[in-house]
Amino acid sequence: MTLRPLALLAAVAVLTLTIAPHGATAQAKRRVGVSFYSQTIPLYIEMRKGMEAEAAKRGIDLEFQYSGLDAQNQSNQIANFVTTKVDLILCSPLDKNALINAYKAARASGVPVISVANPLADPTDEDAYVGSDWSKF
Numbered sequence: 001m002t003l004r005p006l007a008l009l010a011a012v013a014v015l016t017l018t019i020a021p022h023g024a025t026a027q028a029k030r031r032v033g034v035s036f037y038s039q040t041i042p043l044y045i046e047m048r049k050g051m052e053a054e055a056a057k058r059g060i061d062l063e064f065q066y067s068g069l070d071a072q073n074q075s076n077q078i079a080n081f082v083t084t085k086v087d088l089i090l091c092s093p094l095d096k097n098a099l100i101n102a103y104k105a106a107r108a109s110g111v112p113v114i115s116v117a118n119p120l121a122d123p124t125d126e127d128a129y130v131g132s133d134w135s136k137f
Helices: 003-018 042-058 071-083 100-108
Strands: 031-036 061-066 088-091 113-116 128-130
Touching (some): 031 042, 061 071, 071 088, 100 113
Parallel strands (some): 031 088, 113 128
């Protein structure tokens, strides 16, 4: 898969805000927290570009955080997104098991979490997954 379609997939994830009615009213600007573990991997560079382009068209605020290959840092980022009351969290999990509790806490607070590019170990722990089935590569 080329990076261009992956950027498109990321934009689709942002579009889910149009169907995810958490918290914000029709007049309020929607906020999306995005947690990636790297800002240098070409995949994440392209996804960010796609997300920013689509978010700009739709008037959505994006907040990007990078965990620096630290699963605990990424878990803390998710908790901070919940505390700051984002409408949706997009996350590319560094570790498919380490973020389960963070995802559960976010969902319990009413904040949907969509995995992007990398899924959790158990798909029932995420609201959705946008990306490839890596087991087929």
